[in-house]
Amino acid sequence: MQDFPETQLPDTDREELSPANKRRGIIRFVAILLITAAVAAGLALLVNYLVFEPFYVNGPSMQPTLDGGRSDVDEDGDIVYLNTVKKPSRGDIVVFSYENRHLVKRVIGVPGDTVLIKDGELYLNGELMSEDYILEDMADAPYSDQTFLSLTVPDGAYYVLGDNRNNSSDSRVFGCVSEDDITGVCWLVRRASDGKLHLL
DSSP states (O other): OOOOOOOOOHHHHHTTTTTHHHHHOOOOHHHHHHHHHHHHHHHHHHHHHHHHHHEEEOTTTTTTSOOOOOOOSTTTTTTEEEESOOOOTTOEEEEETTTTTEEEEEEEOTTTTTEETTTTTTEETEEEOOOOOOSSSSSSOOTTSSEEEEEEEETEEEEEEEEEGGGGOSSHHHHEEEEGGGGEEEEEEEEETTTOOOEO
8 A cells, every 4th residue: 555645734824724813814804894884884875865865845836746745734745855966957856945945846947048938838948848747837927927037047057947837936936046056856756645656
């Protein structure tokens, strides 16, 4: 029977298998795991803040698109979720601050657009707008004595209207909204009627 020489592990291998080295390996693994979990939690909070910031709709100004519940009851309407990093575009629904309140309206005009309201009709850059999302045809400006309005949206501002045109205080009343006052763009809504999520 042939004898084989005894094989011995190199000193370095014996060190790696030592109890002290095993403990160090476990500590490193746990540390990496904790750091990874902390980074993931931080990213989740950041995404939640930037993309999922919630806002309760209050009042009838955005009907029929959004249900604001009863004006005298807080937090009984739809909940919209805001993307706080997206730049508003025409047709977007936005939340903005005005006189220490937060309002929700639809963006009609962006910087450089010409907005014309005449005889209850809305024109954007000279073209009559077809709006299938409004509650009813627009009467003459409901909160002023204007029957004719024409303006060019300035840089850094937006012209906004409520979908319930005859029951909405909006840019017809307080003018264009500064970009700095816009909290975010609505992209998701939880309906008060059924509790389900719907894309906007």
